Amino acid sequence: MNEKLHYWMLALPALAVxxxxxxxxxxxIWGISVTEPSTGLDNYTRMFDSNAVRVSFVLTFRIAAVTTIMCLLLGYVLAYTISNFATRVTPLMLGLVLLPFWVSVLVRSFAWIVLLGRSGLVNDALIDTGLITSPIRIMHNELGVLIAMVHVMLPFAVLPMLTNMRGIDDSYVKAARGLGASEWRAFREVYFPQTLPGVFSGGLLVFVLSLGFYITPALLGGGRVMMISEYITYQIQEFLNWGLGAALSVALLVATALVLLVAGRFVNLRKTFLERG
Amino acid sequence: MARSPLRIFFATGSWAILAFLVLPILVVIPVSLTDTAFIGLPKDHLSLQHFDTFLHSPKWLWATWTSVWIGAIVAAASTALGTAFCIGCWFLSDRAAMIARWVMIVPILVPPVVQSLGFYKFWVTLGLIDTHFGVILAHTLLALPYVTISVFAALTNLDRRIPQAARNLGAPLGMAIRTVILPSIRPGMFTGAIFAFIVSFDEIVGVLFITVRQVETLPKMIWEGIQESIDPVIAAVATILVLMTLLVTAATVARSYMSSKPKLT
Known part of the structure; x- marks a missing residue:
């Protein structure tokens, strides 16, 4: 018993903080949402009645969903290549996947602004080559936000899939091939189902992070693509509307919790969050 | 090796995706060398003027230094707290310890804007707004999940009988931890500390909420620079950060080539 107390004394400082x-x-935040500016659920009725809020929530879920799907598609190809084709370049590939992971989101978003802006490098190049005569809009719209978000989130999708694929025993695919299955069929019916846990893990991670993402949408969206996080800061900074901002935060938290709850039925949450490498 | 269509598809696809991941980041390098006063490729010749501006701007240098020392303190504090926490939970290994571990990773799941709003309101009551200590405390909380994940991963690989043997031979708990457990989980602690430093060094949303003018960090300067005017000095700062990451990555890749066993993570 005394032992146990000692162990708790080790764990307690961090837990208490x-x-x-x-x-x-x-x-x-819940308290703020029901007391500012006046006591009651006014902020919530305003939130549910507001068309702008609804638009922002739909936009947030749509962008998060598209980002997740794109990251899974691209990430799967990368993870498959890195874990299945052992060649001289495998460590290099892995290094290149991890490189953007260590560059701050702010710097990566800045790079995309430099590329996609009105007088950015992409527009300049297109005008120089004569493909277009006036700059086209690739930033300050959903497309720009999506491109940059996929770029930022991709490593989060690759790493869980990589961990999963490295643990797959290749004798099943070999057996399928030996029994006469084509390479494509062996991949589809034998290999792919085994990778689903990694796919779900990576997808959940990207989706949850995308739901609450602020920096990249705020910088690339230019106020035109207002995901819910930016909507919250907008309410607070422009209108000092702490009550509505807090109510929106509660809604975003609840939405995130619901996603996790539903996902928990298909995904091993412990492997996805607690034991990720 | 047989070149099947499936293989070719995956290999070519991968290189294209890697180009998408890496090349956009590298554009900050030519842009930082521009001889113009706006963001763009160099016009007539290459110029280091924007690096010069950075290196002679007390504001930028001070913000960089602030981010470095805050990051160092955050790394030390969160690694110490997180390691003690993990060792305690590892010994306990019961349901309560499992719940405690989930509590510790909550900051990964809560959206940055939401947690920053919470910080702001509470920091106002505590009088911590616009103080270095306030930033250190917030960053330590945000870094703790990463520290606990990597330290606990190291602990799961540790054989429980080893500290038990030390205890049976009469070592008090503190001694068993110091001489047996800590040395064997050092790599996990190191990874955790690096993560903690990076989390703090890159953190922006919290800093935007809980600081005003007294505390300027590097991400805050970059953020304000992007918002107000796109000054090429940001490209110079970005280039320095990207080059440092490139160097570390290159070193890691080179090391994994040297040690013949191609495994990085």
Whole structure:
């Protein structure tokens, strides 16, 4: 018994700091949402009646969904190549996947602004080659946000799939091939089903992170593609509307929790979040 | 090796995707060498003027230094707290410890804007707005999940009988931890500390909410630079950051080639 107390004394400082300075303030947002500017559920009725809020939520889920699908498609190809074709360039490929992971999101978003802006490098190049005569809009719209978001989120999709694929025993595919299945059929019916846990893990990670993403949509969207996180800061910074901002935060938190709850039926949450490498 | 269509598809696709991942980041390099006063490719000749501006701007240098030392303190604090936490939970290994581990990774799941709003309101009551300590505390909380994940991963590979043997031979708990457990989980602690430093060094949303004028960090300067005027000095800063990452990545890749076993993670 005394032993157990010692172990808890080791765990407690971090846990206490987390609960007091993180969990408590986040839960407190609920308090702000029902007290500012006046006590009651006014902020929530306003939120549910607002067309702009609805538009923003739909947009947020759509962008998160498209980002997730794109990241899974591209990430699968990368993860498959890296884990199945052992060649001289495999370590290089892995290094190139990890490189953007270590460059800050801010710097990566800046790079995309430089590329996609009105007088950005892509527009300049297209005008120089005579393909277009006046700049086209590839930034400050959904397309620009999506391109940059896929770029930022891709490593998050690749890594869980990679971990999963490295653990797959190749004797099943070999057996299928030996029994006469074509390479494509062996991939589709034998290999692919085994990779689904990694696909779900990576997809959930990307989806949850995309739902709450702020930096890249705010910079690439230019105020025209307002995902919910940006909508919250907009309400607070422009209108000092803390109450509505807090109510929207609660809604976003609940949405995220629901996604996790539903996903928990298909995905091993422990492997996805607690034990990721 | 047989070249099947499936193989060719995956291999070519991968190189295209890798180009999409890496090349856009590299554009900051030529842009930083521009001889013009706006963002764009060099017109007449290459110029280091924007690096010069960075290196002679007290504001930029001070912000860089602030980010570095705050990151170092955050790395130390979160690694110490997180390691103690993980060792405690590892010994306990019961349901309560499992719940505690989930509590510790909540900051990964909560959207940055939401947690920053929470920080802001609470930091106002505590009088921590626009203080270095306030930023250090917030960043330590955000770094803790990454530290606990990597330290716990190291602990799961540790054989429980080893610290038990030390205890049976009469070592008190503190001694068993210091002499047996800590040395064997050092790689996990190191990874955790690096993660913590990067989390703090790159963090922007929280800083935007809880600081005003007293605390300027590097990401905040970059953010304000992008918002207000696109000054090529940002490209110079971005180039320095990208080149440092490139160097570290190149070193890691080179090392995995040297040690013949091609495994990076």
């Amino acid at each position: 987390m609960i007091v300075f993180y969990i408590w303030p986040v839960l407190n």
